[in-house]
Amino acid sequence: MKSVGIIGSGNVGRALAHGFIKYGYSTMISSRNGETRKKLKDEFEDKLSVDTPENVSEQCEILVFAVKGNQAKEALTELGVSNLKGKTIIDTTNPIEDSAPENGVLRYTTSINKSLMEELQEIAPEAHFVKAFSCVGSLHMVDPKFESTPTMFICGNDPSAKLEVKEIIDQFGWEVEDMGAAEAARAIEPLAILWCIPGFIENSWNHALKLLKK
Template sequence: MEKKIGIIGSGNVGIALANGLQRHGYQIMVGTNDAAKHDTIREKTKGNAAIGSFEETARFSDLLILAVKGTVAEEALTRAGISNLAGKTVLDATNPIAEGPPTNGVLPFFTSLDESLMERLQGLVPQAHFVKCFSCVGNALMVDPDFGGQKPSMFICGNNEEAKKQTTALLEEIGWEAEDMGKVEAARAIEPLCMLWCIPGINSGKWRHAFKLLK
């Protein structure tokens, strides 16, 4: 497993993954295009992660994580440089959350059930190997989730089998059971799990749960 991971995005997800993966021995670069955020990122990662632009982060490693606001995900990939993503595994943590308030706890999405955000991203960069990952759990639980010894399920999907194997190995290392739902279109089912996951949080302030596929 490659020990370098570039994270495109410096929000709560980017920082949580940077700190969590660094504990597992990964060398991390966090990407932001806002130079004013460098000091805050350095502080939040205790100086343990390199910081670069989206483009520098995309060049940094063959394993990338996309963790930007869903509405700007396509723009972020363009800024990272389409050619810098070719042949790389991109774990896609984004969700297509639309602007606007939730309705009784249900977040609005800008996609339909017939098209996911990850399909748009895969269409924009056909040479990259997108794997949906981390999208249906809160950032605080993404690395080493503690459910009293029970491993939660991370639903993944994507077109490239090697990229999914790489993702599965990483997930196992950080305390998850990967559940491969198939090709990129399965993101139409995985992305809305974010809506479901957020309902107890928005309605009742409960954010410490995860999904488990019982078999």
């Protein structure tokens, strides 16, 4: 198995780190803050390594990009584009504004005709971005427990990278629906808006999306 590096130490990054550890991956997680790195070491004990984002991006073969969407472009640049060349990057980000939802509906910083992942791909054109884990909350990202298997929608330009990510998502208990090239992120990223509406309106967060086929 390839080594996995988590860029970001919030709920998403930590949830996925636990998943990678559970399924036997050599895993690192990162934070810029020294105090946060100490807390991560306590949380994960000796199950993974903790380092700075730059060091994790340099050392690991697969990266999970799990930072706040409105800070994503700056965070990606700070990793060092040369560290990302040829690597599969699982992009979990959504371009969510800091403003409060309007009647439960999040505001995005992007337009419908340009996704955040496309912007990230432009910053690091030799990296292989795959959108995934962006349409569900962190509580259900690993081993989701529902009456039927939910769908994880992915997209990206590199077929090999998507196959690599599909294998991970399969292990984590999802069915995968490949929606095509990076432009499909324009449709996938807004699914987070839909997913969040019941949470903001009814405080109901225990759901996931599924594509039904006939």
